[in-house]
Amino acid sequence: MIFDLKHDLPTKLPNHSLSAGRSDPIGATFDGEGVNFAVFSEHAEKIELCLFSEDGKVEIARIPLLERNGNIWHIHVAGLTPGTSYGYRVHGAYDPENGHRFNPNKLLLDPYAKRQSGTLLWHDAIMGYTIGAKDKDLSFDTRDSAPYVPRSIVVDPQFSWGNDRRPEIPASETVIYEAHVKGMTAEFLGLDALQRGNFLGMSSEPVLDHLNKLGVTTVQLLPVHAFLDDKFLLEAGLTNYWGYQSIGFFAPEPRYMTKRGIWEFQTMVRRFHAAGIEVILDVVYNHSGEGNEFGPTLSFKGLDNKSYYRLADNQRHYINDTGTGNTLNVRHPMVLRMIMDSLRYWVEVMHVDGFRFDLATVLGREVDGFNRYGGFLDALGQDPVLSNVKLIAEPWDLGPGGYQLGNWPHPFLEYNDKFRDDLRKFWRGDEGMVANLGERLLGSAMTFDHSGRAATSSINFVTCHDGMTLRDLVSYDHKHNAANGEDNRDGKDDNYSSNMGVEGPTDDAEINAARAQRQRNLLACSFLSQGTPMILAGDEIGNTQHGNNNVFGQDNPIGWVNWEQADTELLAFVQKLTALRRDHNVLRQLRFLHARPRIKDGKPDVFWRMPDGTPPTREEWESPDTKTICTELRTSYGTPEYRASDDVLFIVINNDGDLDVTLPPCVPDKTWELILDTATPDAGAQCITGKTAPVKAASVCVFALMPAA
Template sequence: MIFDLKHDLPTKLKNHSLSAGRPDPIGATFDGQGVNFAVFSEHAEKVELCLFSQDGSTEIARIPLLERHGDVWHIYVAGLTPGTSYGYRVHGAYEPEQGHRFNPNKLLLDPYAKRLSGALDWNDAIMGYTIGAKTKDLSFDPRDSAPYVPRSIVVDPSFQWGDDRSPETSPSETVIYEAHVKGMTAEFPGLDDTQRGHFLGMSSEPVLEYLTKLGVTTVQLMPVHAFLDDKFLLEEKLTNYWGYQSIGFFAPEPRYMTKRGIWEFQTMVRRFHSAGIEVILDVVYNHSGEGNEFGPTLSFKGLDNKSYYRLAENERHYINDTGTGNTLNVRHPMVLRMIMDSLRYWVEVMHVDGFRFDLATVLGREAEGFNRKGGFLDALGQDPVLGKVKLIAEPWDLGPGGYQLGNWPHPFLEYNDKFRDDLRKFWRGDEGMMANLGKRLLGSAMTFDHSGRAATSSINFVTCHDGMTLRDVVSYDGKHNDANGEDNRDGKDDNYSDNMGFEGATDAPNVNAIRAQRQRNLLACSFLSQGTPMILAGDEIGNTQNGNNNTFGQDNPIGWVNWADADEHLLAFVQKLTKLRRDHNVLRQKRFLHSRPRLKDGKPDVFWRMPDGTPPTSEEWESTQTKTMCTEIRTSFGTPEYRASDDVLFLVINNDGDTNVTLPPCGDTKTWELILDTSAPDAGAQCVAGTTTLVRAASVCVFAQMPIA
């Protein structure tokens, strides 16, 4: 029986009286006595709340929301409790050519739902239009979509946090580890089956112990907001492994929970914090999983298409700056509010420590294009809650003027793809890359040193989820994406990779030795550069995806980290790098280095040298013959906390043959000690006798200035 205000409540709801409720907060809010429902729609003519049986299968009540406060519709239902399944039906004009796609036959997810239940079934009934109709999306489909879509679930988000608090790791101390909940835990040793692929497995004791020993400070999780599996992937017997198709910005993805309770996510965060590790979420506010005009009607499209999405001038079609079919209309105040409410929810209720914004340029777009002082960025900058957490931008989208590396306001950190590409090109042996490498080692100051930004602004990565793994960068000349079902057309073509003369895995000892050293060189440069280093989960153990550089649909061993074949020697080397970075503050400075004389002793904070000890000329910097460069690094000229520091490092980057290097003079009381050599990764620290030393071919060496014993 469907409830209508013209009739009595059904028997199952006799004890649930109705009242006007409140327009704030938006969403379904349990107060101990009932639930307040509030939802935004500017252009709707009527909004109905649909309640379902406990198992979500049967619609037992349909209640019109008769109260409207501005554009927020609301009602209070006494007696409802957490666990209640619900959704909305929204009436209004179905006029796609005017931007309206209301269809009350489609059950809609609450954009503010804190939990979702059930999987999406790609039945034709989930479309607002009739598939196969001559008028295409201008047609109207009258079928009920309720049997085929997830349910929104009322939750009580309270949790016993105890003395939990964020580690609040400063950017200069941060080492980021990008991981996927399923990919990290599916084959991790020591977990039971209930932990694999779940939040509780991600924060299990074996994983926490591993990450602590590795030396990372911050885990950046790939999307955990509820998302859908694309139809074309299911037809290829694949799934949306990465999760960049969000349909709920407040709800954790159900497949990562064993008991379907949000407390599992909260427990994960609390356990990470107890280990001193921060949790950052990769969030997708640039689009939703509803696609373009030929996509399903699941939530925003049916609630108020014209408000939630950026539409083309004809209003029937969508602006597609994301490459996914649609783009959220962040310029609309209520869409902006939803995103801000979502961010605050994940900080205040779920205790996360920051966010990495996917295709972030979308969020900074105004009518004139990207504006670093636009509405969203201004709102974020002044927010007292969000101003305390880490904010990371993927500084591009697919729209006009979308590449905005370096243009984000403080305190944003940014994914630096130029760092990735230049390091790969340099070690591959591309000519004329020395000058670019020098810029990357100093934090890409020409890009980020403005507007009071810190030297930590650049996220220095050689690999991330999107592309080849580190092992594959040194094992394949080209991508091998046949398993993705797109005839190897998907994924980047310009990987700047090098197979060392043999495509893919090989048993040849000499090839594997060269590949191992190349991996160490790339990792060493990441950790020795000014900025914030990031590791892709599995790179530290030589994980391979067999050349697949676009595993977005590979929820299987191709996309998972293969722990069974871990390269323990490489793992030990990465642990050595994280310790080296912790031990030497010159590698993690807040201020950029510009060869300025220091306040303490007048010595420059950075000094470049050729192997023979002479300063390089501009011609030598740009020369295709220059393959070795050395740099002496001290603390920045004006850094108060480091003015008394005597920490001095001498770095040698050598992509040539064996090379004799002249060490800088260091006085009568000090000497140079070799503390890192990628050609001898297991060697301990060694004092260097004499004024010159031999640096092996294709290697990175680090010397520390030490007192003479």
């Protein structure tokens, strides 16, 4: 149905009285008597609230918002209830060369909508300009977009939380598991059809049981804010699988709900909490799904383009620090407020435990560049709600000065891409990597040890959603992205991977054994390093994407975790790693290690050794021939006496051949016990009686100082 904008629709509904309402809270708020609508626009000349029939298909009223408090327009409509479908039409100047793109022919989503329904249909009418016009985006399109765009839905967010409490896992005990709601559950064994691909399946008993046995404490979900499918993906027969095209920062993505109710997300969180697991959301406040000047007009662009987006000097074009066509204008107070309101909503109403900020440098960029004391970061740091949840930065973007690893304020954790790349290079066999490896094992202290930051600040990962899986990292020399339809041009070229002799799957038992051991080595280094370990969903069972390192559009078995072919031996090894980390507090310290003497006993908190027991020289650290390094770990010198422990570990990381390693001298009544060997992952603890211990080629061994029998 195409609406005629010249046709007069009712400006009120029978039995629904109108009143001024309030400017706060922003959004559509059900109060028991009706719904209060409030929306921000600084430059609009007129705003109309559009109400729709129960099925959302027929526009039944257009109500002008005649009350304005500053730049917030508002009205109260008595008698409306949760489930009401609505949107906005906004009148004003259509003057792209001065930053304005108002077009009342376009039905707009409420930026504060708590729920959306319907699917975006890519029709020319969703554009504010006329496709094919000579003057391009300077033209003005008069077609109504309502038949092709989603609706905003009024909700009552009340939920029976019972005795739900956030697990509040200490940073030192956190093990992060990055997962995709659909990818995790689409083929998970033991789920029925109604549980696959949605929030309820994500928190089902089989999934929770797997996560608890695995030993993870915190699930980090790829974007669950409402998002759209890019047109170019749909034309290629793909979809926006990862979800990094948000079009609503308060609404859960409808495709992850079976009954289209936000209670499903709330139920998921409650179940996770009951299992002792935290929920962190990957959030995308750096841009929206509206694209650049040639993108659709769906919400922000039509409400107040000049306020919501960072525009170039000529005002017509968008600053593109995100690589997606636009960049949200976080420096505008109302855009900043929207982000802060969104974050608080997900904590207070939806009970999530933290956030991972995609391309986070955008959020800290001020007029003169990135500023760790900028508006957004200051607002976040002082907020009594948000300063007490987990905060993780992806510390880079595509803008000037975009790489900011190590520059985020407490209590941020940061994705450490140097950890990822250095571990990959070391185990691939690149020369001269031992010094880098040593830095990563100690939590990248040179990067993070400042301003009172904790040794947990580095997120230590070898793989994440963006790139190859762990199994593919040891099975392919090159990316294999043909299924993405971009002639293998997309995705990173520098994966630092190695196929170990054959590209892709092989029946060669020797190669498969070497691949399995390298996976264990990479995982072991992640869990044995100071910092916060993170694993990608499926890596614990040897999941493959068949060499595809950019499955952002692959909502199919390429992108999903294949549980049917799980590597149960690798799974058991990861469970062993999480248990080892829980059992030894020297692996999860809050203070950095700097080889300084401890108050407790005068011993250095970390001592580096060569395989023969001697301390490495600078030449040995930097030599391309050095492939093995050993480290003796104790509680940090800076740890208060009442938290210091007698826990001592000796770790050998060997990417050379078989060798005998000299063990550190034992104290009286103590002996070294081998508690982990990636070459023999199933072996139990073994007491070492001599002064040396054999270490297999290309392996990691961990020895614990234990009481002598």
